[in-house]
Amino acid sequence: MAQVVPLADAVAEVVHDGDSVALEGFTHLIPFAAAHEIIRQGRGGLTLIRMTPDLVYDQMIGMGCARKLVFSWGGNPGVGSLHRFRDAVQSRSLEIEEHSHAGMANAYVAGASGLPFAVLRGYRGTDLPGVTATIKPITCPFTGEELTAVPAITPDAGIVHAQRADRRGNVQLWGITGVQKEVVLASRRSLVTVEEIVDTLTPVPGAVVLPSWAVDYVSPAPGGSHPSYTQGYSVRDNAFYSAWDAISRDQSTFLSWMRDNVLSQAAGTPPPPAARAPEAPGNHA
Amino acid sequence: MAQVVPLADAVAEVVHDGDSVALEGFTHLIPFAAAHEIIRQGRGGLTLIRMTPDLVYDQMIGMGCARKLVFSWGGNPGVGSLHRFRDAVQSRSLEIEEHSHAGMANAYVAGASGLPFAVLRGYRGTDLPGVTATIKPITCPFTGEELTAVPAITPDAGIVHAQRADRRGNVQLWGITGVQKEVVLASRRSLVTVEEIVDTLTPVPGAVVLPSWAVDYVSPAPGGSHPSYTQGYSVRDNAFYSAWDAISRDQSTFLSWMRDNVLSQAAGTPPPPAARAPEAPGNHA
């Protein structure tokens, strides 16, 4: 059964120095509040795993939390580069393990399925197998065809954001569901941050439900996906994603922004008003 | 784009003598009306594929449609044996290829995914690999662990029942969704029978949507899952499942029932009143 606890307590239980940690959310439902709490708790030496590092890992990399990054697309979507990520790679101060989206999605599926590897039609003819040791050929035992295998991703800690949970810790999320279910099921310890705790999870079309007994911790974190979004509660703060380019281009500007907006805040503090999504929370389906 | 056509026309297009055919529906949404039309059209030499042969394949086997059966559990759920299936196997007049549910479900997933095989933790230590050639060991290229592979199921024809479709042939189904999506996507030609054609597919919690361009034929067949059921439209006719034991025990009783209730009916005729589900159609969510 999931324990419903404050965010700072949950992060302290779930994330330790040196862990492999996956904070997922495909554009939608990215757990920024949890990332900020990990930064505030001063975690380091982490292997960060995420299909799209996005601003959330740009921040964690820039703050020195990461030893290694496992990823498949490291840009600021529709804007350009992730400067803290890019600088770290170009200065060779961050080890990387690089996949395609299909490879990482299947690696999470294998993790959630208790299998050591996944098979896909992917990577063939590309230069990725030459630079990533976790991409290997595998032969179909029936047809002899050669395909590609990737090992399961089984993070020490898996963290996602969701719309809501009930008091027993059953979690409900909808909209773009990404690999949310897979990362929770693939991880040794899991934490789901939610917009709100409700009495009853009214069914919603397209919703994924994670039963309480499959989740370790649930923490309320209203607005906790900002500047990403939570369908039905907020919209993506595209202006913030654009503004991030200038904030993050230079390490000192970046550090000063992080000091003012992350380090000095308590866990669960909503984002600064200027950067909040225009839509008010609560208009859920 | 799916063509919306009468059932008899769709079956004639989709199922030919000698085809491999999967009529799926895990207890729920079993396409009985389509099976009866296949029987009426006199198809033979079929390789029938289905996790649970159920009454639908007991009828097709008893009527001589099948050369071979691929399956994973051949009983009348909660009642006992499938007598036409059992007699055919015991008299060795039906070739069988036998799996576990997990093996067949994964074989459908591989078919839907365009992969030649699937990997699972399954069958190890059982006698099934000794009698089923389509179960083979496979070694993880990363850990060296030995797992099990099954080849993809890619039927010539895949047929399922669903709640409804819109006029363009987009299909919506909910409740126990089984392997409905997988079998449609894995098959060379697909047919979905539906309770009704509607103007708009209002979203329903837990619903699967199959876009029109991923389906070949849609045919209205109200009541077409009886004695199985269609969540929101009918309930499972458990009394019929129990009664089937006596109807099917003897080949001549069986043939006489099939003559009176299937062969003499036109395509799309609702089931005989005595055997209809108690709940009236239309109380959908």
Added chain:
Amino acid sequence: MSWTADEMMTIAAARRLHDGLSCFVGIGLPSTAANLARRTHAPGLTLIYESGTIGAKPDHLPLSIGDGILAETADTVVSVPEIFNYWLQPGRIDVGFLGAAQIDRFGNINTTAIGDYADPKVRLPGAGGAPEIAASCGEVIVIVRQSRRAFVDRVDFVTSVGFGRAAGDRARLGLRGHGPRTVITDLGILEPDPGTEELRLTHLHPGTTLAQAQEATAWPLTAAPTLQRTEPPTPDELQALRALT
């Protein structure tokens, strides 16, 4: 209140399910026992059916593992591939509840065929979800009426692995769960010997004898040194069971 041997068996099985556990339920007696547990001492038991219904709370016993009542009352309904791959296979589910046509001294189960596979005397339904339930659940509880026909020295066909042919076989095969730790019959309860992993009698139900159990077993059944007497059904248990069936 008097009771039948089947009632005693079902109640003994229900008692083995503790509150808060997750239970993968086969149809028939296992479903009755699991639902009885949920109605009595284990209201927080999570029932999982292979049709993909997780947390089903049926108010009457379903005939099949896919009756509508299971989907309507579930916490969530997932696809059949998902129930096997994401939920059963990784070992997330505490208890698997299985029936059997034949079971042998090492708890291996046959639900495939009596006699030769290629030319069977009796063709049975086959594997269904059982092989992977037997492999992957934390532990397995088997419910089966005891008879020499069912309790055989060696099953004709291994559909689902118990303890294989010797202690340690499960680990050698890479099976993750602890296997059939409990076999509940209409006469008593069998559990594996901690050393040999052979099933032996640990409980006799009220009114039954060791000789009776041995008579109904085709291998030389031994009793555990601590052979106990099952507590008789309470009126509450019987009432709840009869209300259910």
Added chain:
Amino acid sequence: MSWTADEMMTIAAARRLHDGLSCFVGIGLPSTAANLARRTHAPGLTLIYESGTIGAKPDHLPLSIGDGILAETADTVVSVPEIFNYWLQPGRIDVGFLGAAQIDRFGNINTTAIGDYADPKVRLPGAGGAPEIAASCGEVIVIVRQSRRAFVDRVDFVTSVGFGRAAGDRARLGLRGHGPRTVITDLGILEPDPGTEELRLTHLHPGTTLAQAQEATAWPLTAAPTLQRTEPPTPDELQALRALT
């Protein structure tokens, strides 16, 4: 009406999308072109984004491939594993729409790194969905501004395979789709030579010259014997495009 080179490029790309097709859309110019096609001559175009949104009908251009408007307007939203495994991988999707940082004479695409991978001059975002889009879609349309920096003899890193290093490489690699049949730039359109599969110029946009295109290409670019002039944007096309962006 006058227009920019980017507008011509986007309109030329949109024209290649026929009604009734399904299109896997990358972000940026591909998304603009695909949405323009849906607003003009191809209202029945199915837009598919790697976020799992199938049949998205956004009323404004999304900034990311996962904006809420895509999920809200989609025919169905599936998980990310499903979009890659059930929809992209089997070759169900007609057209893949990709951008590129570098593209070479055989249509291979680099979006990973400029210079040495281990010690890059410029680190780019990486693969994302591109390798499997390039492998599995029926055909691929690449949209990229033409320059000597982008149009190189050989990409520094093959992120997504075009025609490999020689005719027939796609078949040898087991790639199912027909590859980058169309590369649309701000100067014209390149298509593979049917024999060698090397990209050559088949269309020049209004006001551009072969010399200009050759100047913007780091390999010796040849023109197809049937080199054509792209039809200029119509007022309707320009209006629809400007309403969108």
